[in-house]
Amino acid sequence: MSSKINGHVSPQPCPHLLDFRSRNGPKPFRALHDCIRVKPPGGCAAIRREPSEVPRCGTCEESSRSRLYACVACAAVFCHAPLLHSHASDHALSIPGHEIAVDVDRAELFCCACGDQVYDRDFDAAVVLAQTVNATATTSTSGSTAMQCSVAGSQPENLRKRRRVDYRPWEPDSGEHISRGNQSIPLLDATNASLVSSTQQPWGLRGLNNLGNTCFMNSILQALLHTPPLRNYFLGDRHNRYYCQQKNGAINGTKNSRLCLACDMDAIFSAVFSGDRTPYSPAKFLYSWWQHAANLASYEQQDAHEFFISMLEGIHEKVEKDKRKSQSPGGGDCCIAHRVFSGILRSDVMCMVCGFTSTTYDPCVDISLDLEPNQGGSGKSSSAKSLNSCNVEADCMHPNQNGGISTLNGCLERFTRAEKLGSDQKFFCQKCQVRQESLKQMSIRKLPLVSCFHVKRFEHSSIRKMSRKVDRFLQFPFSLDMAPYLSSSILRSRFGNRIFPFDGDEQDASNDLSTEFELFAVVTHSGRLDAGHYVTYLRLSNQWYKCDDAWITQVNESIVRAAQGYMMFYVQKVLYYKESENQGTS
Amino acid sequence: MSRPPPPPPTTNKDQQHQNPSLQEINIKLIQSGEKERLKELLRERLLECGWIDEMKALCRAFTRKKGRNNVTVDDLVHVISPKGRASVPNSVKAELLQRIRAFLASTAD
Numbered sequence: 146m147s148s149k150i151n152g153h154v155s156p157q158p159c160p161h162l163l164d165f166r167s168r169n170g171p172k173p174f175r176a177l178h179d180c181i182r183v184k185p186p187g188g189c190a191a192i193r194r195e196p197s198e199v200p201r202c203g204t205c206e207e208s209s210r211s212r213l214y215a216c217v218a219c220a221a222v223f224c225h226a227p228l229l230h231s232h233a234s235d236h237a238l239s240i241p242g243h244e245i246a247v248d249v250d251r252a253e254l255f256c257c258a259c260g261d262q263v264y265d266r267d268f269d270a271a272v273v274l275a276q277t278v279n280a281t282a283t284t285s286t287s288g289s290t291a292m293q294c295s296v297a298g299s300q301p302e303n304l305r306k307r308r309r310v311d312y313r314p315w316e317p318d319s320g321e322h323i324s325r326g327n328q329s330i331p332l333l334d335a336t337n338a339s340l341v342s343s344t345q346q347p348w349g350l351r352g353l354n355n356l357g358n359t360c361f362m363n364s365i366l367q368a369l370l371h372t373p374p375l376r377n378y379f380l381g382d383r384h385n386r387y388y389c390q391q392k393n394g395a396i397n398g399t400k401n402s403r404l405c406l407a408c409d410m411d412a413i414f415s416a417v418f419s420g421d422r423t424p425y426s427p428a429k430f431l432y433s434w435w436q437h438a439a440n441l442a443s444y445e446q447q448d449a450h451e452f453f454i455s456m457l458e459g460i461h462e463k464v465e466k467d468k469r470k471s472q473s474p475g476g477g478d479c480c481i482a483h484r485v486f487s488g489i490l491r492s493d494v495m496c497m498v499c500g501f502t503s504t505t506y507d508p509c510v511d512i513s514l515d516l517e518p519n520q521g522g523s524g525k526s527s528s529a530k531s532l533n534s535c536n537v538e539a540d541c542m543h544p545n546q547n548g549g550i551s552t553l554n555g556c557l558e559r560f561t562r563a564e565k566l567g568s569d570q571k572f573f574c575q576k577c578q579v580r581q582e583s584l585k586q587m588s589i590r591k592l593p594l595v596s597c598f599h600v601k602r603f604e605h606s607s608i609r610k611m612s613r614k615v616d617r618f619l620q621f622p623f624s625l626d627m628a629p630y631l632s633s634s635i636l637r638s639r640f641g642n643r644i645f646p647f648d649g650d651e652q653d654a655s656n657d658l659s660t661e662f663e664l665f666a667v668v669t670h671s672g673r674l675d676a677g678h679y680v681t682y683l684r685l686s687n688q689w690y691k692c693d694d695a696w697i698t699q700v701n702e703s704i705v706r707a708a709q710g711y712m713m714f715y716v717q718k719v720l721y722y723k724e725s726e727n728q729g730t731s
Numbered sequence: 732m733s734r735p736p737p738p739p740p741t742t743n744k745d746q747q748h749q750n751p752s753l754q755e756i757n758i759k760l761i762q763s764g765e766k767e768r769l770k771e772l773l774r775e776r777l778l779e780c781g782w783i784d785e786m787k788a789l790c791r792a793f794t795r796k797k798g799r800n801n802v803t804v805d806d807l808v809h810v811i812s813p814k815g816r817a818s819v820p821n822s823v824k825a826e827l828l829q830r831i832r833a834f835l836a837s838t839a840d
Contacts, residue, residue: 185764187771199761209757227805228812261803 161244161256162263165217168242174217174254174268181252181272183279190252190272194220200249204232214246214255222249225257233257273640274500277584281565312718347685349376351417352424352695356431360694361449364679365456366427367692368666368712369410370417371683373720374485374594379414383481386411406459407481409433424695434459449668449679450513450599450712457482457510486510488593491632494566495584496574503575506590511597511712514556516617553598553621553713561588561630563639588635592627596662596715603674614674620706621664621713623684628660662715670711682708756835765834769827776823785818786811 158166166173180192192215193200200215201208202224210224214233223233223246237244237257244258252272254263349370353363369375378384386408393405409430416425434452435442437459460482478484490509495502563586566572571580600619605612628634667682681692682705691700751759760766777783789811794802 184767186768187774189767189770197762199758206754208761209753228809255804259803260805 156264159256159259159261159263161258162265165242165245172265172267174247174265174271177217177247177268178271181275183275188276188280189250190276192247192249192252202232204235205230211250213249214257215249216243217245217247217254218243225255227260231257234260269640270500274497277495277563277639278497281563281584346422346690346697346699347688348420349418350683350685350690350692350697351422352692352697354424354426355694356426356428357444358446359427359431360679361447361452362427362431362434363694364668364681364692365449365453365712366413366430367681367683368668368714369456370414371666371685372485372595372714373665373716375481376414378481378485379411380418384408384411404433404436406430406433406437406456410460437462446675446677448603449670450511453597453599453712454510457486483508483510485595486593486597488589488596489591491588491590493586493588494572495586496572496577497565497582497584499574499576499581501574501576503572510593511599512557512560513599513601514553514560515601516551516556516615516619517559551617551619553619553625553710556598556600556619557627557630561586561635586635586639588632589627589630590632592631592660592717594717594720596625596627598713598715600711600713602670602709602711612674614670614677616709619710621667621710623664623702624718625662625664625715626660627662631660659717659719661718663718663721664713664715665721666714667705667708667710668712668714669708671709679711680708751835756831759838760831760834763834763838769830772830773823773827776826777819780820780823782815782818782820786815789814 177192180194182191182193182196183189184191199208200213200222202210202213203221204223207224210226212225213222214225215222216233216236218240221236223231223236225231225233227234233246234257237246244256245263246255246257247253248255254265254268255261256263353366355363384407386405389405389408413425413427413430434456438455461480487508487510490507490512492505492507493502494504563584566583566585568582570583572583572585573579574581574583598621602615603612604615663684665684669680669682670677671680672678678693682700683690683692684705689700689702689705691698691704757766760769774783790807793807793810797806
């Protein structure tokens with residue numbers, strides 16, 4: 146009984162609804178629009194002729210039954226409790242044309258003859274619009290976040306954890322223990338002194354020398370060296386630098402090695418994972434990157450985030466232009482950089498006058514988040530737009546809801562909150578054919594393998610001709626569930642069970658890859674904007690290591706929690722292996 | 732064994748003040764907005780304890796069995812109502828009852 150219209154699944158109307166429409170025109174529920182009332186605190190929509198009306202069944206005077214329906218044709222209210230009695234059904238069957246009714250407490254259309262819900266796009270749009278307007282008009286003083294009228298989104302984390310089976314790391318049983326020891330040598334063996342230091346540090350930990358204010362590069366490199374899918378790609382010889390250079394040297398006919406950032410990455414991976422613990426100088430890589438990003442080639446301190454974006458671009462560009470692979474970053478098939486980091490963001494812009502929504506999808510390799518502006522701060526921040534990363538205008542003046550501490554989840558919640566576009570940013574509505582005030586909401590359509598969150602700590606104000614750094618502390622979790630920020634969750638909490646045009650395949654996000662992420666690297670910045678230092682913290686074998694240029698030290702996790710996060714790297718939990726801490730012991 | 736005499740029947744006037752009917756309570760709750768707050772509280776509690784997820788699962792199972800196109804809202808309500816009513820945790824019932832009592836006490840004439 147359902148059909149696809151332009152890719153949207155909607156149930157076929159029942160014969161009574163069809164009949165009703167044929168008699169009252171294609172938009173027969175217009176009269177109800179004025180009766181839509183949105184009730185605090187939950188923001189649920191109800192139908193009332195007057196705001197204080199108490200609906201009663203016309204037959205039995207009951208007002209406390211849970212389902213009361215108002216006949217759309219004659220506005221009479223009846224109760225509906227099919228097991229006991231249904232005065233609504235009685236009414237429907239007694240007068241032809243009076244089968245369609247509306248649930249007065251839920252604002253849902255119902256056919257009393259069929260005993261089932263029916264849907265009208267126009268009506269649902271009006272309900273959603275009313276809820277939206279209500280939600281953005283009221284400042285949320287109660288704990289509920291804006292745009293949530295149903296319980297669907299309020300506390301998914303608790304319930305998800307309850308329902309899933311807990312992750313249990315594998316432990317070898319006695320038989321496996323024996324076969325492990327048989328004919329195999331533990332990698333980190335104290336007798337193999339040449340390969341490992343006595344402190345038994347994990348593989349791939351090697352300091353990087355500072356070549357002159359290059360801590361911005363070192364910090365990002367350290368994070369990338371331990372990004373699981375990227376590490377696996379390079380260590381798995383998926384980009385062999387010798388082969389690549391040979392092949393491209395032959396094509397170009399030049400003896401000089403062709404510029405390829407991926408080859409240089411391959412070289413760094415080999416060096417860092419070689420087992421040699423002396424600090425390494427990534428000079429070749431720096432030189433290559435200078436050639437790629439000529440405008441940034443200097444010994445001045447650069448922004449680590451800018452470097453990150455530029456590097457990913459560099460890997461993307463220099464990838465062998467294979468005609469079979471698509472070039473669009475959204476698909477993630479173009480290069481390893483996008484395969485690992487590229488996700489898809491969805492942007493919905495809704496006209497506040499007619500409800501028409503325009504949806505666009507954009508790929509992104511990271512998410513830039515605003516910290517809340519300080520009370521009485523310097524107004525809007527407009528950070529420089531970098532390619533392929535998504536920025537959010539600092540528009541909200543909502544006070545912090547967590548009692549003073551900014552959290553990553555708070556930033557993400559703000560990122561996906563519906564924002565009213567200012568009157569100077571009116572959006573052209575295709576239905577109204579004029580510029581109208583609009584509501585914009587971001588959500589994540591597709592999660593990347595690795596989520597990089599960039600905290601916008603550097604504000605560049607072109608108006609005041611100055612830049613400043615925001616030192617405000619941001620709390621970030623070690624485990625992160627991105628489910629509430631997915632398009633499916635955001636849309637579900639916006640629309641509830643309305644039939645409304647959105648892509649059919651948004652609905653089953655639970656079938657996709659997991660939404661659970663684990664933190665594995667944090668790039669921190671300390672000091673001032675013009676005189677600062679980048680340091681990266683890495684999480685290996687559930688231990689934290691501080692990578693400060695050439696010096697690597699083990700640190701307690703509390704140090705990491707207290708650090709000033711600038712970029713946080715999370716990998717999908719399924720790709721994150723919690724190695725046992727005692728490697729090599731039987 | 733003699734039983735004490737039954738209490739005298741209360742007059743209509745007393746009845747109204749001592750035992751408000753369900754209708755009257757309902758109207759008071761609606762008009763003060765307390766009913767909406769109670770509904771919201773109930774939603775939250777039922778979500779926390781997994782009741783909503785359970786009902787969803789029941790609906791899904793039933794729909795799968797009967798076929799997506801052969802199920803109506805009334806069918807679903809009929810199927811899950813008994814189990815739903817029975818599985819509301821006592822703590823939730825107690826909390827809501829307490830809230831309602833407190834409300835009635837605070838608004839008693």
